[in-house]
Amino acid sequence: MIEVIKTMLPRRSRAAAIVPERSVAGRTLMLLIAIMTFLSAVTLGGVVLVQKSAIAWSADVGREVTIQIRPVEGEVMESNLRTAVALAEGTPGVASARALTLEESQKLLEPWLGAGLDLTAIEIPRLVVVHLGDPVDADIDKLSRDLTAVKGASLDTHAAWRQELNTMAGAVVLSGLLVLTLIIVATVLAIIFATRGAMASNREIVDVLHYIGASNKFVAGEFQGRFLSIGMQGGLLGGIAAILFFGLVGTAAGNVLSSEAGAQVGVLFGRFALGTDGIIGIVAVIPVIAALTAITSRLTVRRYLSQTS
Structure with a gap:
């Protein structure tokens, strides 16, 4: 009898039964991951822009000295x-x-x-x-x-300005990385709560799977596959939104802001041109978020099952 039930429950069907493909919880988690990916990508892109601008500042200032004659x-x-x-x-x-x-x-x-x-x-x-x-x-x-x-002549090498520019840029980059870390931690916590909620609401299905011989490792793998899909979809949405955001902001900075305001924004962020390295960084966020979602859900499920078994 147990073998008959196993043949009637293929792997993907069981995954859909535990975490339904079109469930409200699944869509909510995907939207949450999309938002977190967007925030992570925007933060990373801002760090890249500031770092590139700082390098350009330092290079320009380093190639010029000033003689002042009083x-x-x-x-x-x-x-x-x-x-x-x-x-x-x-x-x-x-x-x-x-x-x-x-x-x-x-x-x-x-x-x-x-x-x-x-x-x-x-x-x-x-x-x-x-x-x-x-x-x-x-x-x-x-x-x-x-x-x-x-x-009355004196030479200024702008060394003090370069030091202050590098210090400011370093502080901005460090702050951006700290914000990125907080976003990742918040994402992990959200995935943990979503996974535990899904486990609690589908406890009867998990018990049936255990009854027909499914191990904790098997159940965790099912959750991992489903949450990997959710993470990848949410990551794609957030990553695409971040790239569009930088494109729109770059256009607005050139057309909407006044020339003086645009010049000030350009001093800090350049022309909002991420470049190849910036786009690669944003694209790299997507699989990282997806993998983080899958691994976190798997570990959460195994811990939950070990505590309730």
Whole structure:
């Protein structure tokens, strides 16, 4: 009799009987996993964007140094500027050097002093922007020594800015990874509760399976297969939604935001272009979430059965 019952209950049918394919619990769990996958992918994508922007910042800042020349009584500013440019261009590793015009220097002060001010009546510090061909080969020490011949001149390598940028980017990346960890923990807890709920509501079916000879390992495997399917479907929905999200945000940042706001957003996140590595990272989240769902459900079922047997 038991053998007859076994032949009437193929493997996939038993799985559907324990966790029905179209059950409310299954659809709810799939939606929950989709949301968690979306949040995980968005967090991971944000971390990738910030990291890429930080690398670009550091590279740009590292290829540029600035010579500041303060007004000194008895000194001719334009002559000092030409001397500083000549010294910079004669330094090994320097690609080019250019003195900012008076109008450009005044424009740099607008964020602090406001627009429309007439600064022609006062002398303001002037800047020489030096672009390095290769920051490693550039002899910055020699340039710093040579500039001692120019009164009021000082060299800024932007090392402090680079350090602050790297520290800020590192803090953002660390915060993103912490949020990602919390999302994963929340997902695991949700799967555990959903699995235990399914086990409790289908306890009679599990008892019948045990009666006909099914082992705890077999029942756990059935749950694992069903939850793997739920995790994969939810992961696909969440991953696709995350990729569309970055595409829409990138479009909105370029078309909806003002030029000033778009520039500020671009400084932090770039152009919202994930690139190949970002998309691969988001796609990789999908099988990870699916596998996490399957493994968590299997372990939960085996623990539940061991406690109730």
